[in-house]
Amino acid sequence: MNTITDTNFNFPGQKSLYKGKVREVYNINNEQLVMVATDRLSAFDVVMPKGIPYKGQILNQIATKMMQATEDLVPNWLIATPDPNVAVGHLCTPFKVEMVIRGYLSGHAAREYKAGKRMLCGVTMPEGMKENDKFPNPIITPATKADMGDHDEDISREDILKKGIVSEADYSVLEDYTRKLFQRGSEIAASRGLILVDTKYEFGKTQDGQIVLIDEIHTPDSSRYFYADGYQERQDRGEAQKQLSKEFVRQWLIANNFQGLEGQTVPEMSDDYIQTVSERYIELYENITGETFVKGDVTDIQNRIKTHVEAYLNG
Incomplete structure (x- = not known):
């Protein structure tokens, strides 16, 4: 199961890198942000040890569609989506x-x-x-x-x-x-x-x-x-x-005695369970967008993202 759980790119004009719970944000020339949605899964403010296949792509593509569907009401930061896992937007505070x-x-x-x-x-x-x-x-x-x-x-x-x-x-x-x-x-x-x-x-x-x-x-x-x-x-x-x-993940964690409290250990997620979580994310994508989910090429996700973002930044 190929997933992307960490990135460390060096893009043209890169000024800094911020790592959130799920997304990694690259500052380009203090003008644009390149936001990579990873496959990390966070629950109870704790990042789980294993990634969920296609999760980053799903989050990025739903967010993109929803921003486009609400931009007449509320302005947003989005400029482009050069890769299934990547959004580029205006630098904001x-x-x-x-x-x-x-x-x-x-x-x-x-x-x-x-x-x-x-x-x-x-x-x-x-x-x-x-x-x-x-x-x-x-x-x-x-x-x-x-x-x-x-x-x-x-x-x-x-x-x-x-x-x-x-x-x-x-x-x-x-x-x-x-x-x-x-x-x-x-x-x-x-x-x-x-x-x-x-x-x-x-x-x-x-x-x-x-x-x-x-x-x-x-x-x-x-x-x-x-x-x-x-x-x-x-x-x-x-x-x-x-x-x-994501509540079904939280409930599974609670049932396995984990709520992110001090002294608690994250329970082991089997490959079968991770596959189930991935399928639930795909189900939500298809339900909320009304479209069939098209899986991105995951043979070399890091290189795919690097190639797409650099092509975008180089115009």
């Missing part, structure tokens, strides 16, 4: 918060709710809800952006403004863009028989001061999807929802 928006009581919100909490990031959650119920209105629950290996942390709008992490004027734009993107993402999902349950968006400022959407959007790493068909029946019967997201 990222805001140090992730804008998480939730339409349903699921995942982290459901775990907090189950623990008796009714306030998340300064937002009150209604009494009497059960896991995977729809909120009366989507709620924005931001998180501070963590460095690799650290945990993202919940934060309220009030604390973001009080600590000066984002100015009030800019934060109002982030909230407006977040709600617009979630509405459009929900409409796209509904047209494919899916429910966009929750997601996160990241934003940055271009060198001329424009706030733009950056990183990924509506991918299985940043979003949770349910199948719309049978959703209400499953809720009424108290059954788990059929979902397409």
